[in-house]
Amino acid sequence: MKYIDEFRDGDVARxxxxxxxxxxxxxxQYSFMEFCGGHTHAISRYGVRELLPPNVRMIHGPGCPVCVLPIGRVDMAIKLALERGAIVCTYGDTMRVPASDNLSLTRAKARGGDIRxxxxxxxxxxxxRDNPGREVVFxxxxxxxxxxxxxxxILRAQREGLANFSVLCCHVLTPSAITHILESPEVRRYGTVPIDGFxxxxxxxxxxxxxxxxxFAEEYRKPVVIAGFEPLDVMQAILMLVRxxxxxxxxxxxxxxxxxxxxxxxxxxxxxxxVFELRPTFEWRGLGEVPYSALKIRPAFAQFDAERRFGLGYTPVADNKACECGAILRGVKQPTDCKIFGTVCTPENPVGSCMVSSEGACAAHYAYGRFKDIPVKVSA
Amino acid sequence: MLVELRADERAVVNLGGIRKDVSIELVPEAQVGDYVIVHVGHAIGMIDPEEAERTLALFGEMAEAAAAAGAAA
Structure with missing residues (x-):
């Protein structure tokens, strides 16, 4: 395909x-964070790490939408389906994110929730439009x-006067997450996560x-190189960061x-x-409460805001203790540092959110890298 | 690649042989023949062919420079 194949040429990558x-x-030593899950996926899938010199290290960032969604938010969606009888519509990856009570949207669907x-x-x-008698929440x-x-x-629903449609808004913002990482004690104080650029x-x-x-470049003296999602894009961006x-x-x-x-x-x-305005604070999985890091629906569109419409409150829920997603999302740990990686926690049965989406650091390493961790023994 | 404009700010894109109906509300200027970047059923941006060539040329220079460095070593 044009604009894809030529950006995957292995010879040029080498x-x-x-x-x-x-x-x-x-x-x-050079340590760069790829913020975005799409880059995490590309780095794992195309073996970009193997092409880098040993002193250039990539740290996975929190830019995987499903990974940073906290349990409490998924619980809200499940509640709408199971207790309020709403049809809950969502993107595919969101379906399998682990929530409270051993549930996920997929499992809530198996219990009779109308989740699509x-x-x-x-x-x-x-x-x-097809279910005028039902509440439909995106x-x-x-x-x-x-x-x-x-x-x-939302704008279209307003134009059409669609009275049964609302949105449970969990949209988050990239720049505030980057600021949060740069301000984190691991980066600022302890230096346990050295970041030389993004x-x-x-x-x-x-x-x-x-x-x-x-x-970020000015205030924190960190270079940023915006890169496409193809492997050559990522390689070139890393070279530009090194320079x-x-x-x-x-x-x-x-x-x-x-x-x-x-x-x-x-x-x-x-x-x-x-349509949207800033939320004063929002909980991210792994990062905790991050100020001004998410959006909510403006009062003018209140009727389309599921939180207002159903009087939903947010209750934070702690992650599974064995799961290291939080530390992995902050760049403090790698998937292989987690005791349950690949054993208890697999893409088929994810315990943590990083194992759910293909953009998650754990799922990417499980799919493309886990056999490389095992030393090859050749017996005579 | 965008292959057909439809009513209501929608269009058909061809993704390596797969035809897909997407919204172009976010890139209303898109025309047949343009390469658009599609995210969750919406075209969110367009590819600038000249810039794409420039980036590929940059990779090419890199390759030559690496070859030269290899020959010198």
Whole structure:
């Protein structure tokens, strides 16, 4: 496929790898965080890590929408289906996120909840039109990429006077999560998570542009290179980060210039700000309460806000004690540091959210990397 | 690639032989022949072919530079 295959050329990837080995200073360590789950997936799937010199390390970030969704939020959606009789529509990955009482949306569906997987917010509107006698709630999750479609769905529901449609809004914001990581004690005080720079998100940046990252580069002296989701994009971005570190620069650079500019998609941003406003605080799995890191529906659209409509409150619920998702999402631990990785916790039966989505650090390592951890023994 | 514009700000894209109906409400300027980036059933942005060529050329230079460095070593 055009604009995909040529960005996956293995020979070119190896050559960028050679370049990296030439330019990375053997006397120093480089640690870069790929914020976005799409990059985590690409790094695991295409073996990007194997092409990097040993002193260039990638740390997985919290940019996997399903991974950062806390248990309490999934509980709210389950409650709507099981106790309030609503039809709950949501994206496929959200279905399997573990919630309280050994439930997930999939398991709640098995208990008789009317829970439907949709590909798009638009599909949830169709369900609402087809079931005028039922309450239909779209359980909306994700970063800046899925927010504009949710805004469009609410605006359309208002235009059509769709009285049985509402949204359980769990949309979160990338820049505030990055700030939170940079302010975390592991990064600032203890230095247990050294971060020399960020590989910036691909699709999120199409929407918000490269401008919002300039603050991190200036304020925290961390270079950011926005990269596409293909393996060559990621390799090239890492090389650009190594160069910035070597030259003592901290700028926002854009490797994904074929789709990202400084301003982003202004039309999409306008729709989002028309419908949503900032939440003073929001709980993220792994990061805890993060100030001004999520969106809620503006009062003008209150009738489409499931939290108001059903009088839902949020109750935080602690993660399973054995699960290390929290530390993995903060970059403090790796999937293999978790005792239940690949044994109790597998993609078929996930205990933690990082094992659910293919963008999760654990699921990505399980799918593409777990056999590499086992030393090969050749017996005569 | 966008292959057909439809009513109500929708369009058909061809993804490696698979035709898919998507919304173009977020990129109303998209035309047949444009390469759009689709996320959850919505086109959210477009590919700039010139910038794509420029990035590929950058990879190419990299490859040559690496080959030169390899030959010198």
């Amino acid at each position: 050559k960028i790898g050679e370049r990296l080995r030439t330019e990375a200073d053997p006397a120093r 997987m949709v590909y798009s917010a638009t599909d949830a509107l169709t369900v609402a 359980f909306a999750i994700g970063f800046e990429t899925t927010t504009p479609p949710t805004a469009l769905a 590989v910036g998100p691909a699709h999120v940046s199409i929407v918000i542009g490269s401008g919002p990252y300039e603050h 910035q570190v070597n030259e003592g620069r901290a700028h926002v650079e854009n490797e994904f210039s074929r789709a990202v500019d400084r301003d982003g998609n202004l039309g999409a941003q306008q729709k989002v700000s028309e």
